[in-house]
Amino acid sequence: MKQLEEIFRKRFLPVYPKLYSIALAILGSSTDLASDAVQETMVKIWSKGDELLSVNNPEALSIAILRTTAIDIMRRQRKYEQVDTITDIAPDSPPDHETATILERIIDTMPPAQKEILRLSIFEDLSAKEISEITGVSGTNVRQLLSRGRKKIKEIYSKL
Amino acid sequence: MNIDKIRNLLEKYYEGSASNIETDILKQYFRDNNDIPEDLRVDAAIFRDMATMKEDVALPENLEQLIIDSTIGRNRRNIILWKVIPSVAASLALLTVLTISFISGHERILSSDEDAMVAQSEPVLVHKEEITAAPTPTEDCTLTASTPEPMVSKTATPEPAIAQAPAPKKSSTTRKASENNYIEVYDSIQAAKISSRILAKLESTISRVADKGIRKTEIAVAAIKDPVNAPQILDEISN
Known part of the structure; x- marks a missing residue:
């Protein structure tokens, strides 16, 4: 568990500012929705558990998850x-x-x-x-x- | 920077085909130069506003903490909860048991105190006959010459032994039990008086019976010793 936490902190958490910008781009400058999208994305990433230990490109994975998450949020907002x-x-x-x-x-x-x-x-x-x-x-x-x-x-x- | 090159790069930019490096050259040009040709003033305004727009994107202050709380933090909380819950449950169980024990113990103490305090009102079951009548004297021994029997004592028809014994008072502390033969006496003083009277009557009755028995035994022994005169001796008893 400690190793997983360390991997998450060092490789995935630093990506969140970029995810936020992308979320803003997708969701149209709604800071609340962008925050929700980033948070939800990070939870999805964290829930992958030990799979994270073998991810080569954390940023690519994070952005891919963020995109589907943001689209889901958009659909929920019926604006997409x-x-x-x-x-x-x-x-x-x-x-x-x-x-x-x-x-x-x-x-x-x-x-x-x-x-x-x-x-x-x-x-x-x-x-x-x-x-x-x-x-x-x-x-x-x-x-x-x-x-x-x-x-x-x-x-x-x-x-x- | 050659202004024509800038114009070419701008053309590529608006066609959507400029690379990142080419876009960066344009950004740098419009940022660093105040002397912009008239035909590029609009482009300069757009690039300036794009730079401002980018700077305006500020990360929410608590976003990182929210992320940690909903990922690593949540996991830790769960672990802590799983470690703490059994301890809390055990403590609660222990507390419950102690509380119940204390309460029941307290009730018992209260109950004993009440017993002590209301000892006077504790009902004493007293047989009516014990109050109104004395125990009966035993049936007299009947001796025959041939089959001398030991004195037999058995309860027979009751004989009022304590005729003078007062009937139990019908006060608020006295009530009838379910069976009519018994009366519950709540007044301890009254119960003690009744008990002492009963004991006194029993003692006197036993004493009388014992005297008679001793006397009859002596006659019986005499009859046994003198079988010839036994009829006369026994007549003496019947007389």
Whole structure:
């Protein structure tokens, strides 16, 4: 048990800040939901018990579990859409919260899949390939979503 | 930094095909340069806001503790609980037994105290006849010449021995028992008086019977010793 605790503390616990950023990206800046997702993910990881002793890439495993957990949370919130669905950027709509920056407000108006990918790109500085691995969306689709999102942001910023 | 290179990298960025290194070059350029060409002012604002947005992401202060509590901590709590529960259960069981013992012991002590305190009211079962009548004298010995028998004493019809004995008082401390032959006397003084009277009557009765018995025994012995005159001796008894 002590060995397991040590492994968990040294290899899995340090991943939680990154998990939190990803959770925020997936769940749309809801800090409570992101915290829940990270906590639930860590509990799932811990419940694997002795399996953790032979995990080679703790971060990859943690992110994979976080993703399914966050998606479950999203589904429970009835706000989630298919990740692979490529939709057009939502039309200009009023931002959800006044205190957020213009950029945040623009991203919040986007469809969930696009929002998630953009956030992963901004918060975690992830490449299209890495985002593809986390989200399960193909590399091509990730690049398309990134491109449309960034162009939409620039379009709105140009009008300001 | 060549501004044309920046424009090329920006093009790749908006196409979604810029690598991490290329994106980092753009971030660094917009962060470190104030003299931005007019056509790149919007891009500069976007990169500046992205940097701010990233900085705004603060980890909840208690998240790490929550994670530890719900993983390693919970496990420890469970272990502690499994170690503690049997001890607590044993202690409770012991406490319960001690409490019950104490309470019952206390009740017993109280009960003894009550016994002592209410000794006067403890009922004494007294046979009515013991109060109203004396024990009967035994049947007189009947001696015959041929078959002299030892004195036989058996209860016969009761004879009032303590005629003067007062009938038990019917007070609040006296009540009738279920059987009419007995009366429960709660007053210890009254019970002691009755007992002493009964003992006195028994003593006198036994004494009288003993005297008679001794006398009859002497006659019987005389008759046995003088069988010739035995009829006269026995007549003397009947007389």
